[in-house]
Amino acid sequence: MSKLQSDALREAISVIKNDCAEKKRKFTETIELQIGLKNYDPQKDKRFSGSVKLPHIPRPKMKICMLGDAQHVEEAEKIGLEYMDVESLKKLNKNKKLVKKLAKKYHAFLASESVIKQIPRLLGPGLNKAGKFPSLVSHQESLESKVNETKATIKFQLKKVLCMGVAVGNLDMEEKQIFQNVQMSVNFLVSLLKKNWQNVRCLYLKSTMGKPQRVF
Helix, strand or coil: CCCCCHHHHHHHHHHHHHHHHHHCCCCCCEEEEEEEECCCCCCCCCCCEEEEECCCCCCCCCCEEEEECHHHHHHHHHHCCEEEEHHHHHHCCCCHHHHHHHHHHCCEEEEEHHHHCCHHHHHCCHHHHCCCCCEEECCCCCHHHHHHHHHHEEEEECCCCCEEEEEEEECCCCHHHHHHHHHHHHHHHHHHCCCHHHHEEEEEEEECCCCCEECC
């Protein structure tokens, strides 16, 4: 049973939207869900990790790179997706600094089957360490829909501290869309927790430049 009160959530979203409308910023602010946990020991308890696809894309401008074979490189070019082929990956020469730089440059990676198998050999563990190991794209699926699916997917991962933040929307979205995304994110997160809602200390929504609004 969700303990997230719909009214409180709607109120917070509308405060954030109105605040933004008054301040007219030059860029589209992202809305982040900030989570505080309790009764959890990252040292002893299992560090959870899980991804969920939201109904609406939270960050349309999310940067994705295709690590592709010839066919995927051609498709990426057609849809304006940044890409690297095996030759470009070889040039990084497993250099830790360069791989780290690559991991920093993009939010996520996609890879063709023939390329994904070579990644440990070509790049070492860098992408994996950054939590950005590529998702596989087959030639049977549309690259464009895979890109949209990746943009709509958010990841919850518990590291050493009991707080985390994930992008769940942006201020160009309608309030209803933000509401649906937040609801789905929270319910999914709670399902990952050992004691569900008993592990949730607080939940806030915050736009890039706005004040945090408590929703739980």
